[in-house]
Amino acid sequence: MTIRLPAFDYLTPETLEDAAAALADPDRSVIIVAGGTDVVPKMKRRQMTPEVLVSLSKIESLRGIRRDDEGRCVLGASTTLAEIHGSSLVPEVFASAAGDVASPQIRNTATLGGNLSLDTRCNYIDMSDSWRQASGYCLKDGGDTCWVAPRSNKCWAISSSDLATVALALGGSVKLTSVRGERMVPVEELYNNDGIAYSTQAPDEILVELVLPKDCGRATYQKLRRRGSIDFPLLGVAAVVSFDDAGVCASARIVVGAVASAPLRATEAEEFVVGRSFTKEVLEEAGRLATQSVRPQDNTDTGSRYRKWMVPVFVEQALRAVADTSE
């Protein structure tokens, strides 16, 4: 039985202005749909039953990738992950991370805007309605308990976007638009470490584009998943570093994804590596420091212990990848 969608109205505005106006409807619950690869399954599972879906598919200006006058890479929100993966205009680390998302079929439909706006995930909520009834609705689902950590009053759903982690490490910014106007927000300020209020973006704000700096330094994204395709990250580590002529680290941004409700900067590890050469000991210490700040829970594939063990391994692996000058 193909599970059916609940009933909804479907709007396909052709301009950003019309879309913004539609989203500002005070009387009905309205959400944006782009590729729908996350919205559709969630609606089928009755995690949400919006009255109106505003599709961005007809808005041409949201598509495409370009370099602006300052050489920065500007990616339209409706660009598909497959397009990003195949583009030579995009910083290599970002293109390659886009190719690590989900599966080829999903990447052909999934968009950048949807990926950066992805809801947090948890294996107590991304389940059918009858499963959730059997388990009892959780905090994020209108209940009063987080089943992952019943004693906490916070929701522990996981930030699971691969590209959010990378965009944050690269120091990107997004342009948001709504009936109230336009604003640029650094990716760093886009997310909250809270499974419910995971985004600072208002529900009626459209993510228009992502801007990545011209020079991305030496960068890598290391994704942990069990299978060669399909799977969400169990952990994702992005590192962007630069070195001086003597091989000493001049700057570093290290971001750990999929272990909390937002991608997190490992600031202590970053501070530690700056001013040092990447010896084995330095990398080990950086891995240890990065691990201190994260507390993965048992709410995705594999146990929480394993994901915690893997944080230093992946941080070291990432730093080794950017340190390697053999290329």
Next chain:
Amino acid sequence: MSGAFSVVGERLPRVDAMDQTMGKTQYVDDMTLPGMLVGRHLTSIHAHARILSIDTSRAEALVGVHAVITGADLPITYGILPISQDEHALAVGRVRYVGEPVAAVAAINPEIAEQALALIDVSYEPLDEVVTLEQALETDHPMLHGDGLGQNVHRSAALEFGDVEEGFARADYVREDVFFFGGNTHAALETHVALASYSQTGKLTLWSSTQVPHYVHRTLEKVLELPAGRIRVIATAIGGGFGGKTDPFSHELTAAKLSMVTGRPVKINLSREEVFYAHRGRHPVLMWVKTGFENNGQITSMHFKTFLDGGAYSSYGVASLYYTGALQTTTYRIPNYRFEGLRVFTNKPPCGPKRGHGTPQPRFGLECHLDKAAADLGLDPVTIRQVNAVEPFSTTVNHLRITSCALVECIDKVVEASDFTVKRGRLPSGRGVGLAVGAYMSGAGLPIYFNDMPQSEVQIKIDRGGGVTVYSMATDIGQGSTTMLATVVAEALGLEPRDINMVIADTDLTPVDLGSYSSRVTFMAGNAAVTAGAKIRSRVVQAVADELGVDPAQVVTKGGRVGVSGDLDRCVTWAEAVRLAIAATGPLVESGGYTAPKLAGTFRGAGVGISPAYSYSACVVEVDCAADTGLVKVERVWLAHDIGRALNPLLTEGQVEGGVYMGLGEALYEEHTFRGGLHRGPSLLDYKIPTALDMPPVETFLVESDDPEGPLGAKEVGQGPLLPVIPAVANAIHDALGVRIDEVPITPQKIVAALRNVSRGRPGRIGPETIPDFEFSRLTRVEPPEGFVTP
């Protein structure tokens, strides 16, 4: 081979390949009948609860709803085994797992059906949940079947062949190990679907994606109380079964009942989540094995204990239980053998048969156990297996008759092709190779319900234009049975498989075949087809011989012609030959049947494990595992399979590759895990079946031992090749990293945990330490069969 056969042994595509590839094959879900309604189940949200009341009135009042039924409408119990009829189509009085069907609706569309489900008011009184083996063995929980508190033991078995203690006493070395095999499921691409139509004249037709139309037919007859002759079951094209469609299921009965109530056709297509709950997959098995060896590696005695977590109902459970103890002896000469096994009920979806039914779990334990013993004895994995390998045409201590057996050749093939002996222990750290073997039945020796009728019947009818139609109830679940039957008949008649019209799996049209399970179809339906084909052939040959004035022994059927061997000009076309035969001897319709020889001993449990022939496999797996992440990449798999005769090597290689694929999934990824009674991930995102990227190259070797009783010498290939894959992976990981993961799936977490143990000076092993302290009663002692020679 080519000398003796014309189409057998050729790499021909399946007769249905084109339709399948072009998307033209019709599955049940592709069917629509006039006035058809959509059926859906309301399922339990409790793992264990009493049903206090069900009020369907609000649902019935919804416009567009035609009927709502509950357990009260289908009160008769059923079950695949006659001895354990413990299922209701819809729960009666009690629910025993989350996902158990409680009520069913029929409505004009899926949206209304779904709304109707939300309007059914069920009031439950939750009961204490029994979810683990340990809880099932405690005495202070409610019994799932029966009243009051007590242990939830479904069935136990205790058998001893020979003298196990004497065997241990004479051993130079004795070793004990404990293993756990996590439960997993079939994950067939097509979900379970049934369409029922009850006609004005009182005839019920059910189209279903089932492996066993005959058993579904019998179940409908029983539960619906209709005469069998008024029920027609058609098994449509099946998008994968693997044992998951081998029971009669609730939705087949509720679709039928809803059609009878509404007078309209009703289709029920289970959601993927419901398929996870319908389950009948691999039992989680905790096992303990103790073996005595001589210094040269020869086994003197073995004691095997298994503990099966059966889930909420019996299903095939009694058979599954005995299977965990039956086939250990088919690969190794074990002179003294004791098996003790236990199956418990728990508040989880019922387990049942999955590819290899009950044997992959002990095979995993046994093959890892042997590698460990070999290491202690200073032997290599090849030697310990060669030393103990069973011999062709022998009898095992537990009374299994072995006929053709190319186990040693299979081992030799994979060891040589993989360079196993050179690689083992010598590859760089993180890389390793592992070896394991297995054996499987070519069909269970006994039918599921006791009877003396043939286990398979095949009919052939020849049209006056030469058209050949074969009728068989064997279901093609992707394994290629339809092609196999066409090939066997084409071979007999000198035609091509694609010339044969196939009518399959329809209880009104086709004679009984028991179904596609226990790897029985090639052996049993194949033999029935050989018999029927030979009868047709001999009548046609006789008529042509008479016409041409030659001895029938000189007449051959080949390339669409029937004529004199060696004298190509003296022949008639197949169509002319057929007309001659019909004119001479009447309608050209023949049938063949197959009944397995009587092989069962007289002891309790003797019916499980017997088979007219066993297939053999050996497998080498090479892995690359990262010590820091525990992620395992399987580099290559070599698998040799003794198939007796490859009727079609293309198809049989496909079965081997499918078995390898499924085995790797079970070894490394797949597990049915629960939090309490709640499935942790009843979806194909959460339940990890390997992707195409995770599948390594497979080198397949088909070994032809020409079984004396097999159809043209053939044996099974659908299940056997899976068996050695799982332990071969475990053994390869040990070779790669020096750690022992004595439970499957072997997740990255377990590998890293084992390595962390090592770095802290503890044993590099992850796995269960102990087994429950359960007193097996009533040990049945059985003398070894007459003529059994102790090695």
